[in-house]
Amino acid sequence: MAKRQARSRPETLRKRAEILHAAMEIFGAKGFANGTLADIADQVDMTHAGVLHHFGSKTQLLLEVLTYRDETDVADLVEQHIPGGLELFRHLVRTAFVNAHRAGIVQTFAVLSGESVTDDHPARAYFQERYRNLRAEVGRAFETVCAERGVTAPDTVGHASAAILAVMDGLQVQWLLDPEAVDLGPASEFAIEAIVSAVLDPRPPAIATPDLPR
Amino acid sequence: MAKRQARSRPETLRKRAEILHAAMEIFGAKGFANGTLADIADQVDMTHAGVLHHFGSKTQLLLEVLTYRDETDVADLVEQHIPGGLELFRHLVRTAFVNAHRAGIVQTFAVLSGESVTDDHPARAYFQERYRNLRAEVGRAFETVCAERGVTAPDTVGHASAAILAVMDGLQVQWLLDPEAVDLGPASEFAIEAIVSAVLDPRPPAIATPDLPR
DNA sequence: ATGAACTTACTCAGCAGTAAGTAACTTGTA
């Protein structure tokens, strides 16, 4: 493919990044379907045609927003170190506390992940893979911890991994809707603790399981 | 207010209900912003103007869809009986298993609740109240159980109530995106068990809490 | 004959994407 020395111009790269930031904000505030290119363009003092010059289409812009976020997130993590084992759970709790001060980003992901389950949504594949990876990562942390303790990991690990991510996301939604009523950090911490405990040292059912349509 | 004998015509009431069903389906499949009145009208063999004749506006239709769903849900529950105490948790687990066979309804609520956190979304107030009520209901169940056991309810009840709803919602999203990878019923059951246990009979932290930005 | 339940036909606005032009910058070449 033709190499594009264009992309290397620092001024241009800065502008692209500026657009990506604005897009994150707008898609977070209004959703992908409802947010417009003009909204985004306004925030960076451009016309919507200028935005399209850089990204080709609205869908393409969304996809680049998502991967951009991942890249910068990963950059942060690698800078420090990728946590595993028990340290991962601590990291998740820490993230929940940090998120309580970043409503913007939290909203972007909450809105887009909800929207992504609609038919043929352009971000569907992205979120599908994202959850797959995160579940695997959390699952691996459970395995590590169990190995360290010399026990084999129970088969609840799969459920627990999904549940930890689920509870974090679900609490974010409730918190965004009603910040007074939900305390994001502590509630996440409590739930993660509960789930990790249930895996690492299981107890008899507290609520005898009902007779059911399985 | 003036009683509307118009509304009482059975044929008309049936048609309204038909429209509400179609709207639930469309808003669930495409979201509120992206689903159109024409989509809905098609499903009930009408023009979109016909739909507007019944509901006045798209927003009004959405609001009636939401309350309609609640009314029929409540009707079902009252038919049986509103569960409290431990029975409520069993009911929630049962619901999760049942939901695994109702992707349509699950998707509607997942999509709309996600969308509702956007600025000025017409369903925002609805979901805000819905979660408020549900948290209160779950909280009351915890109180009941604790009272039955002669202990005072711990202050983790608030976190736990939010977390139970959160984990159910979050698992639904992951399940909708990837039904092969997430087993909705069992995963919900596991998580609810874990959280209830943590409230009713707390244990020392499994993951020593980190030093943090509270 | 009145009003409810529509349809047809329209308006009007918003939006993604395109086309064509322009100014500024980069690059190759003498």
Add this chain to the structure above:
DNA sequence: TACAAGTTACTTACTGCTGAGTAAGTTCAT
């Protein structure tokens, strides 16, 4: 170094469509 040729980063102006809401007319039941 200087200037022509090409490329990039836009803008303005437009197209073409979609979609909510409205208005006026038609049919049908009571």
